[in-house]
Each structure stands twice: as structure tokens, then as C-alpha cells.
Amino acid sequence: MIQVNLKRLLSKKEVSALIDEATCLINSPLMIKDLDGRVLLGDVGKDDLLKHPISIGDKVIGWVFGGEKANVLASLLSHLATVEYDKKILGRETLEKYKEITLIYDSAEKLAASLDPKEVAQLVVDEVKKVIKADYVSIMLMNEETSIFEILAAAGKEYYPKVSLRAGEGIVGCVVLTGKAEIVNDVFSDSRYVVRVYYDKLFEAGDNGNA
Template sequence: MINLKFKKIILKPRMKGLIQRLLDDDHPIAVLDDHQRPIIGNLNLGDFQGYEISIENSIVGWVVSPLLDHPITQMLIYLIETEINKKVLAIDALDKYEELNFLYDISAKLSTCLNVQEVIKLMADEALKQIPGNALVVMIYQDGMMQVFYPKQNENQVILGQKISANLGIYGHVFKTGQAEIVNQVDLDTRFISQTFKIASLMCCPLMTQTGKLGVIQISSDRTLEYTAQDLKLFIALASQAAASIQNALFYEQLREYSHTLERKVAERTAELEKVNQELNQLANLDGLTQVANRRCLQETFNREWYRLAREQGPLSMIICDVDYFKRYNDTYGHQMGDECLQKIAQTLKKTLKRPADLVARYGGEEFVVVLPNTQASGAWIVAQEIQSNVRNLGIEHQASLVSPLITMSMGISSTVPTHSTSGEELFEVADQALYEAKKQGRDRMIFREFKSPISPSQRPEPRRNDGFYRL
């Protein structure tokens, strides 16, 4: 109901002056308030007929006179009703402006909320400022049930209630029909289901979005109120904004969860791919039988070290190792034992090397190549001796060998300081020639053959000693 002070309107100077001029003609007339108390006019009228002045079916005052049909009386009634209608229009326009301003303000605030509970808490705080009541509840439909949210007044908190059936109570009817309702006396409504808090009067609105019904929103009072159509109209407008904001927040939470899930899956997939790549890289660079570097890895590593040491003018040594009489071993013990023998030898070679840059690779069959960066001839000779000793210490029986009852190796060694005018193939050929000489001399031995670089001795840098880089 519009709050309008009838007596104040009648006693406004302009209105009072007009009425007083009509009364100066000694016309028996008076204006009374809604309790029939005189405001202005002839106070000794007795029990005369009265004309009701009403707003929205509620009497706010009376005009009384024995001559209600008299032109002066009709003029007075017309003036009063005109003035009241102007006031009603002004109040209505102001209310609409305040409502629009309120809705605009809450819309701006809601646009910053990306969390469902933040939206619900804001809606509760703002709605209870404009609409009579002391509690607001939001119910969101999820898989045939309603998830209840209880925002707590004066606390920055929203309590998550239990899920309840979507088909019961006043809220269930509102959700089903999609029509908002006012229930000013809930105890007289058979659909009402008591809550954990006292409710005497309520308004319930569906939360409608472009994609359908999201749930319901309910505002209530613990004392009996007379909610009006105007209250419901404002509440529906609020519910519309709440529905859009809640849906946006739900979409944002789903998107965030999806994003986190996607990031986790991408991270897991990336880790899997990295592991697979590592495995593929190992497969591409390792010999499948002996699990040491293969020829491809040997070639890449050797070329890289050759060009690096050519820039730095550091020494590079190579040892080519061959298992003595290995064909005889295979013929005597079988290929499975032969494979196990090669595996043991390969791992022994690998353990003998101490530096991360040193490399052992299977070159083919029973032949292995050891690459020793930053290692001079004397250092390579020491490594070859350790290899020979460690292989012999494996104690692998070889009754078919013509040099020893145990597995032994022949080795060719060469060393140089790489230059851009020479190639690694030349160093390999020299070491291979040394291996051939070791076999020719009876096997189970090491032969060193010098690789003569085209650089004159005067141009070759003096090798550093005991610096942690070069083997001596």
C-alpha cells in the first residue's frame, strides 16, 4: 500500500486555501481523516452523508456534506482526488526509480561474483533491505533434488543444507508450475512444510533462465505480513537477476573444474609422453641386447666430441675392443650363453669408465668401442688395462679359446688432438689397425698406434696435466 498522508495533503497551503474559499460561501461541508476526525471545514455537521476518498481500495479520508451533489461539494471532491492522484503518481514514479536504481546497483554487484555462495549471500543481504522479511533461502535443482543454501544474516557465510525433494511443499509447487506465489499465512496452506526456522509469511519465486528452471528462491518472515503484488513484482525482478548470476557462477565453477581437470590430464599426458620419449630415445640410442650405446649414439657422440675438442684443442682417445674367439664361444656354449656373455662384458666396460663424458658402445657382434674425451694416450692405456683386468676377473669359461680358458679381449688404442683438417674416421681407422695388430700378435693384448696429425708438433698445444680434465 502506498504510504500517503492525507491530512498533510489537505493542509498544504495551496490546497487549504482552495478548500477555505469554497467554505467561505457558508456551504455545509467538511473533510475528515480515515478515523472520521475533522481536518478542515464546518465542524457542526451532525450525521450527514460522506464521500469516501480511497487509494488502492483503502479509505484515507472523507468529504461530508448534506448536499453531496452540490456543485461546490463536487468541486471539492474533484480537487482532493486530483491532488491525491498526483501525489500517488509521484510516489509511484519515485518508487519505480528507486527500484530501478536498486536493481541496477545489485546487478553491478552481482557481476563481480564468480562463486554461487557469494551470489546467494549478496542476494540475501540486498533483498532483505528492500522487501519485508528476516530470512532468504535458495534451492538449486540437482538430479531430482533441491540443494538448499541458507545465507546467515550479519555473517559472511552461507550454510549448505541437506538435499530435499523437488516435488514437495510450496517451493515444489512453484518450481513445477514456474509461477511465483505469495502465502501470507503459511499455517493455513496445506502444502507448507515446516522449516528449521519459524515462518509465518513467505514469497517464493522460480529461478528461471534461458535454458530452463534452475531452482527457487524464497523470502520469509517469522511474523505474519501482508505481502503485496508490488512486493512480489520486485522479488520476481530480483529472482531473475539471481537466476542469471547463479547460472553464470555455476558455469564458471564447472569451467574452472574442467580447466583444472584438463590441466591435470595435460600434465599427466605430458609426463607420459616425456616418459615415452625417454624410452624411445633410449631405444634409439641403446643396443637392445647389451643396454649400452648403439652405433647411432656412438656416431653422434663421437662427432660432437671431435668438433668440441677441435675448438678447445683437447685430446681424444679411442679403444676398439673385440672378444677373443667369440664365434668359437657361440658354437661351443650356444647363442643364449653368447648373449649373456656379451651383456656381462658390456656392463663391465660401462662400470670401468668413471667420467660422465666417457662412452662405451656396441659397434657390432662382439666388438665394442670406448670413447674417452679429454684423455691422452697414457690415460687411454690405463683404461684399457683396467678393462682387460675386469673382463678377465669375470671368470667366464671359454674352453674353445686358443689363448685362455677364460673370456679375454683384444684392444686397439689410438689418441689425438682433433683438428678441423682431420676427421674422426681417421682416428677410428688407426685404432682399428691397432686392433688388427693385436689379433695378429696372438690376441688377449693391447696395441697402441699413434694417429699422426697434419699439425706440426710446434703448433700442438702443450697438454695440461693433473687438472681434473685430462687422463695422464
């Protein structure tokens, strides 16, 4: 989670200069504290002052104590903290984009070296698992003869290596029917989630029920 350190923000030269200017304009006792009550700036002995929040959006990260005019300084620090937060967000997004581009480039090189569908699929799931940090990733392909979706490649702990599904079965089967991608954060709580173990044996025995 991205956070802005108020003490570090106040220590920046440009911020310190702005605080000095604001203090001169306000011309009254001021004190700045963090959320833990530590005094970061000002007169420690002034406890009878008004309390003005320093915030990023609706999240308070500190307080400016002073008269009514001290609200100006609190607003200024809130703005500077928000700018700092936005910079951190932009930095993280840039890093993520860089990782994505690197992944695409590396994957393209590996894919170019192989034309075998299984090898290509395995390369894809291996790289995807690294990026999204998933416990398990798999690619399913429909068997044209049986119309059953079977695992072509997988990465991670493969609980059911022979799991297979028909269109309409489970979450995967529903996505196939609707043609709409889905993000399911907890598959085990989804009523559509099914696991068909060793489907071929069950199918040959005439049992079409879910395992």
C-alpha cells in the first residue's frame, strides 16, 4: 500500500520554505503532529490550539495546530501530500508497465523459438504466473472430437491434472457460453465452480455427473 511519510515530506527544502512563508503570513503559534502524536514542527507547549487535518483524500495523515488561519497551512500540506501520493502512484504504474513490456518482449522471443502448441502454452502460463503471482495458472483447449475443454498447459500446484469441462460447466464453461471474460476472486465460494476428476473414466462409464 502506497503511503506518504509526513515527516519526510516536511523535511524537503521546498516544503520547508513554503511552511516558513505560510508561518510568517499566519503570524500565530503553530505546531504540526503526525497521527501518533509526535511533534514534527512547532512549539511543543502549545496544546490549546485548534486542530486542522492534513489529509490525502479522506485519509488524515497528520494535524496542524494553530488559530483559524492555520487551516491555510493544513490545506497547503494536504495539497503537497496529495501531489507526493500521485507521484508514487505514477511511479508504481510506470514500473508495472515496464514489467509488462519486458514480459511481452521476453515472451515473444521464447514463442518465436517454438511452434509446438503445448510448448507455446506452457511458456505463456509460466510467464503469466510470474506477473500476477498466482498459485495456479492453466490454459484449456477444446478437443474438437469430444467438444470437451482439456488442460493444455499449467503452472503451479496442479491439483487436478486431468480436469476437463464441457461448455456450460463450471466457471470456465459459463465464460465459453457467454463469451464474456470474468474475474472471480474466490472460486470456491462461486456456485458454478466444479472440479471434474478423471473425466474420461467417468464418461466412459456413462456417468455424466460432476465429481
